[in-house]
Amino acid sequence: MNKYQSLALQLKQQICEQIWRSGEKIPSVRACSRQAQVSTATVLQAYQLLETEGWLVAKPQSGYLVATNIRQVIQAEGETPPPDAPPMRINDLLYDVFQRTKSSDFMPFSSAFPEANLFPQQELVRSLASASRKMKENSALTNLPPGSYELRRLIAQRYVQQGLSVKPDDIVITTGGLEALNLSLQAVTQPGDYVAIESPTFYGALQAIERLKLIPVEIPASVTSGLDLDVLEEKLAAYPIKACWLMTNFQNPLGYSLSNAQKQRLVSLLNRHEAYLIEDDVYSELYFSEQKPLPAKAFDPQDRVLLCSSFSKCLSPGFRIGWVVAGKLSDQIQRQQFLSTISSSVPAQLGISHYLLHGGYDNHLRKLRTTLQHRKTAMITAIKQAFPKQTQVSDPDGGYVVWLSFPPPFDCQKFYELASQANIAIAPGTIFSLQQDARQHIRLNYSYPLNPKTLTAINTLGDLAARCLRSESEASS
Amino acid sequence: MNKYQSLALQLKQQICEQIWRSGEKIPSVRACSRQAQVSTATVLQAYQLLETEGWLVAKPQSGYLVATNIRQVIQAEGETPPPDAPPMRINDLLYDVFQRTKSSDFMPFSSAFPEANLFPQQELVRSLASASRKMKENSALTNLPPGSYELRRLIAQRYVQQGLSVKPDDIVITTGGLEALNLSLQAVTQPGDYVAIESPTFYGALQAIERLKLIPVEIPASVTSGLDLDVLEEKLAAYPIKACWLMTNFQNPLGYSLSNAQKQRLVSLLNRHEAYLIEDDVYSELYFSEQKPLPAKAFDPQDRVLLCSSFSKCLSPGFRIGWVVAGKLSDQIQRQQFLSTISSSVPAQLGISHYLLHGGYDNHLRKLRTTLQHRKTAMITAIKQAFPKQTQVSDPDGGYVVWLSFPPPFDCQKFYELASQANIAIAPGTIFSLQQDARQHIRLNYSYPLNPKTLTAINTLGDLAARCLRSESEASS
Numbered sequence: 036m037n038k039y040q041s042l043a044l045q046l047k048q049q050i051c052e053q054i055w056r057s058g059e060k061i062p063s064v065r066a067c068s069r070q071a072q073v074s075t076a077t078v079l080q081a082y083q084l085l086e087t088e089g090w091l092v093a094k095p096q097s098g099y100l101v102a103t104n105i106r107q108v109i110q111a112e113g114e115t116p117p118p119d120a121p122p123m124r125i126n127d128l129l130y131d132v133f134q135r136t137k138s139s140d141f142m143p144f145s146s147a148f149p150e151a152n153l154f155p156q157q158e159l160v161r162s163l164a165s166a167s168r169k170m171k172e173n174s175a176l177t178n179l180p181p182g183s184y185e186l187r188r189l190i191a192q193r194y195v196q197q198g199l200s201v202k203p204d205d206i207v208i209t210t211g212g213l214e215a216l217n218l219s220l221q222a223v224t225q226p227g228d229y230v231a232i233e234s235p236t237f238y239g240a241l242q243a244i245e246r247l248k249l250i251p252v253e254i255p256a257s258v259t260s261g262l263d264l265d266v267l268e269e270k271l272a273a274y275p276i277k278a279c280w281l282m283t284n285f286q287n288p289l290g291y292s293l294s295n296a297q298k299q300r301l302v303s304l305l306n307r308h309e310a311y312l313i314e315d316d317v318y319s320e321l322y323f324s325e326q327k328p329l330p331a332k333a334f335d336p337q338d339r340v341l342l343c344s345s346f347s348k349c350l351s352p353g354f355r356i357g358w359v360v361a362g363k364l365s366d367q368i369q370r371q372q373f374l375s376t377i378s379s380s381v382p383a384q385l386g387i388s389h390y391l392l393h394g395g396y397d398n399h400l401r402k403l404r405t406t407l408q409h410r411k412t413a414m415i416t417a418i419k420q421a422f423p424k425q426t427q428v429s430d431p432d433g434g435y436v437v438w439l440s441f442p443p444p445f446d447c448q449k450f451y452e453l454a455s456q457a458n459i460a461i462a463p464g465t466i467f468s469l470q471q472d473a474r475q476h477i478r479l480n481y482s483y484p485l486n487p488k489t490l491t492a493i494n495t496l497g498d499l500a501a502r503c504l505r506s507e508s509e510a511s512s
Numbered sequence: 513m514n515k516y517q518s519l520a521l522q523l524k525q526q527i528c529e530q531i532w533r534s535g536e537k538i539p540s541v542r543a544c545s546r547q548a549q550v551s552t553a554t555v556l557q558a559y560q561l562l563e564t565e566g567w568l569v570a571k572p573q574s575g576y577l578v579a580t581n582i583r584q585v586i587q588a589e590g591e592t593p594p595p596d597a598p599p600m601r602i603n604d605l606l607y608d609v610f611q612r613t614k615s616s617d618f619m620p621f622s623s624a625f626p627e628a629n630l631f632p633q634q635e636l637v638r639s640l641a642s643a644s645r646k647m648k649e650n651s652a653l654t655n656l657p658p659g660s661y662e663l664r665r666l667i668a669q670r671y672v673q674q675g676l677s678v679k680p681d682d683i684v685i686t687t688g689g690l691e692a693l694n695l696s697l698q699a700v701t702q703p704g705d706y707v708a709i710e711s712p713t714f715y716g717a718l719q720a721i722e723r724l725k726l727i728p729v730e731i732p733a734s735v736t737s738g739l740d741l742d743v744l745e746e747k748l749a750a751y752p753i754k755a756c757w758l759m760t761n762f763q764n765p766l767g768y769s770l771s772n773a774q775k776q777r778l779v780s781l782l783n784r785h786e787a788y789l790i791e792d793d794v795y796s797e798l799y800f801s802e803q804k805p806l807p808a809k810a811f812d813p814q815d816r817v818l819l820c821s822s823f824s825k826c827l828s829p830g831f832r833i834g835w836v837v838a839g840k841l842s843d844q845i846q847r848q849q850f851l852s853t854i855s856s857s858v859p860a861q862l863g864i865s866h867y868l869l870h871g872g873y874d875n876h877l878r879k880l881r882t883t884l885q886h887r888k889t890a891m892i893t894a895i896k897q898a899f900p901k902q903t904q905v906s907d908p909d910g911g912y913v914v915w916l917s918f919p920p921p922f923d924c925q926k927f928y929e930l931a932s933q934a935n936i937a938i939a940p941g942t943i944f945s946l947q948q949d950a951r952q953h954i955r956l957n958y959s960y961p962l963n964p965k966t967l968t969a970i971n972t973l974g975d976l977a978a979r980c981l982r983s984e985s986e987a988s989s
Contacts, residue, residue, distance in 0.1 A: 049672055052668075052679045052680070053665060053680060054665065054668050054669055054672045054678075054679065054680070055669070056665070062673055066673070070673060070674065070675045071675065130846075130847055130850065133656075133850060136653070137653050137654070137656055139650075148652065148653075151649040151650045151652065151653065152649045154649070156647065156649055160644045160645060160647055163640070163641075163644045163859055164640075164641040164644055164645070167637045167640045167641055167644075168637060168641070170633065170637060170830075172628040172629045172631070172633055173616075173628045174830055175625065175628065175828065175829035175830030176613070176614055176620075176623075176625075176628065176829075177614070178830060179610075179614055210687050210832075210853040210854075210856070210857070211853055211854050213851070213852065213853065213854055214852060214853045217851075217852055221723075225536075226703065226725060227536065227537075227538070227539065229543075239851065242851045243851065246698075246851065248703060250539060250543055274540070274543075275537060275574075351652065352652035352653075353647075353651055353652030353655060353855075353857070353858030353859070354857055354858065354859065355687075355853065355854065355855060355856065355857045355858070356857075369607075370603065370607055371723075373607065373610060374690070374694075374716060374719045374720065374723065375690065375691060375694055375852075376687040376688060376690065376691045376832065376853060377687075377688055377690055377832065378830075378832060379687070379832065379857070380687070380830070380831055380832045380833075380856070380857030380859070380860040381830030381831065381832070382640055382830070382831060382857070382859055382860055382863065383857040383859055383860060386859065
């Protein structure tokens with residue numbers, strides 16, 4: 036192959052890989068010659084060849100552009116698309132669920148966020164634009180950890196309105212709630228420490244424990260009776276537990292909340308054993324009853340609770356703004372953050388601050404809660420009609436997920452596979468727990484409107500569940 | 513080997529790796545039995561063996577602890593004891609430097625970023641506003657890891673223009689360059705692994721190694737001769753080094769770059785020893801010579817280099833957008849990210865994409881480079897006039913920091929304190945290295961204009977340096 040032919044081949048490949056897109060200018064002959072270390076004559080020959088073959092178009096005064104009908108050109112040449120990614124290893128299932136949730140081909144009942152159009156996108160974007168225009172040159176420095184003072188002040192305000200005594204300086208802004216939780220866990224544990232979690236729990240807790248080489252102590256929890264504080268008390272006595280990572284309101288995936296008395300008991304247990312509570316409280320704004328539930332932090336005079344939350348479930352998943360009410364551990368958390376992500380994105384911090392001040396957050400939340408509550412009722416009704424009668428469905432008082440339980444030997448992973456084949460993504464119980472009986476459960480996001488498409492999907496899931504129960508009971512008999 | 517013997521061996525290894533430290537409680541017999549999936553009797557046998565051999569001590573009511581004289585036990589067994597874990601001292605100092613840099617009361621010669629008004633704030637904000645308005649409702653999902661396709665494509669384009677073969681799908685967008693580096697290190701190492709770094713090095717590398725319980729192997733580097741690849745070759749032969757975390761262009765803090773031949777040699781060394789290179793290349797756009805230097809990734813057909821970079825040094829520190837060219841490890845990195853910050857901020861990703869397409873990035877970079885080069889010349893001249901004649905000053909060919917070296921027994925931390933009292937923040941050598949001679953150095957950011965205020969600050973630093981050298985030579989005589 037000549038030099039110019041080989042150069043032309045390289046360029047074709049780059050175009051196939053969309054490095055250069057339809058209609059886009061490619062590097063000048065001179066730039067390409069310098070970079071590829073061939074003569075300008077060779078480059079010109081290559082470009083002319085590609086022009087002849089329809090890949091490029093020469094435009095006077097402006098050089099060579101990629102042809103606008105480039106897709107047809109590529110297909111006509113019989114080029115194959117790039118190969119599929121290699122198969123996945125650990126945490127395969129979790130990552131697979133996440134990928135399917137992302138794909139627009141799937142009905143995303145597995146999603147960890149409410150339906151995207153329930154967020155006040157327009158208002159938030161207006162706030163982002165306004166706040167950006169006022170951004171100062173040194174804003175990157177002044178909004179380094181602990182983060183924008185104004186944003187911390189507005190968050191503290193919301194807690195103070197609930198009767199908590201939270202100061203802006205108690206708060207550290209993070210890249211979403213998950214970073215807040217991870218930094219908190221790192222701040223209070225060393226590898227080899229014991230950490231208590233609910234079973235089932237938010238999968239992020241299981242993963243963090245594995246990554247930080249901690250030892251999980253699972254505390255049983257159920258839809259009907261919530262977290263078993265008696266067992267927690269026993270375990271705290273039996274193991275040198277350093278921290279508990281728990282959800283106190285609208286627990287994911289079960290949906291229960293601890294009562295105030297239980298929250299008080301929880302904190303006093305921790306105080307007795309000098310353990311910390313990492314409180315994951317990302318759903319408390321999405322309550323359906325009279326008023327917003329308190330976090331356990333409200334009963335924490337000794338500053339043992341690291342209260343973590345975010346705007347990702349109520350306002351915008353994509354801004355990646357969360358926080359931790361860290362109190363005396365604030366400095367410790369900031370150090371961890373300074374060494375991992377340095378700070379959360381400044382425009383996102385300022386955009387959300389502006390929205391909290393001017394955008395009508397509380398109005399939005401009121402509407403969001405009403406919608407979610409209606410959708411819950413509709414979805415639960417549909418589920419009960421579509422699923423086999425042995426199915427148990429949770430009826431949470433907030434949030435946007437329901438927990439479905441099936442009699443053994445139901446296998447949620449088999450169900451997950453069948454649902455995926457029908458282009459429906461669900462969250463199998465096994466991503467939430469290390470226990471065997473995790474297989475009998477699935478989690479569904481109910482934040483979608485019950486239109487014909489959703490209803491069909493629910494009915495399909497019901498049929499598949501019946502099939503799973505039937506075939507498994509046949510297999511086991 | 514019996515089950516219990518092999519378990520005992522595993523535990524010894526973990527103790528050598530300081531997973532369990534002197535005096536620390538190891539997992540209970542029950543916890544270990546569950547984790548290792550062997551009977552409690554087997555675990556008990558293993559623990560008792562280790563007790564007989566002096567590795568463990570049984571403590572009534574509390575289980576087994578690692579012996580407090582464990583270093584001697586390890587040495588007696590002829591095992592090489594691990595190098596001591598780096599003490600926490602750097603962390604405190606580093607955090608203090610960072611706090612002072614942030615404060616508007618201080619002249620921020622310690623800053624890790626160019627002067628704030630060198631960034632195209634106006635244009636970037638316009639791009640952010642335009643991109644925000646076009647944001648779709650599902651943008652949080654479509655820009656989840658690996659991040660915005662358009663942004664990855666535009667980053668790939670810049671590499672392709674340098675002759676590298678990088679595809680959008682090789683790239684993962686991160687919350688700044690530091691997250692890219694940390695995720696990369698996590699992806700290729702386990703606690704207890706050896707990691708080679710330069711000495712002195714970017715403090716983030718030292719901190720990540722400490723946090724992830726890795727063992728640093730320091731490779732000497734100097735302003736004049738760069739990284740000592742002969743020593744690296746020896747160390748790669750002597751230790752099972754899993755990864756090297758290195759800066760190949762305008763190394764922070766020394767300022768040297770590896771030649772292309774050195775980069776080639778580096779990658780071939782790594783290939784021979786199956787080690788990964790985590791390449792920190794955040795300064796390569798800030799070159800003062802003819803053309804942008806290549807990363808070592810350019811010489812990496814076997815995909816052993818994780819090339820990390822960001823927009824924080826060239827465009828905007830506050831947006832927190834970085835990336836890693838992860839190639840075949842892309843999936844691995846995305847999993848790590850999905851479990852720590854989920855994704856980088858979507859508006860920031862879209863804002864930077866828009867700016868890259870429409871904002872005139874290359875024009876901005878040209879101006880930035882010219883300004884930095886002029887400021888370097890002016891600052892070095894001022895430093896040479898103000899500082900004692902024994903002072904050596906680096907003259908880097910890119911970036912925005914100089915490295916000042918003083919004869920022993922200069923103590924940079926004492927100098928740091930004196931400078932702070934004069935409201936000037938500098939970066940003391942001891943945050944960049946674990947070695948004793950780190951005390952003889954300081955790093956200064958030269959991206960500030962040489963106005964009367966800066967000049968006064970430089971002159972003050974010169975006087976303080978003279979005082980330090982004088983008083984210390986008196987003290988030592």
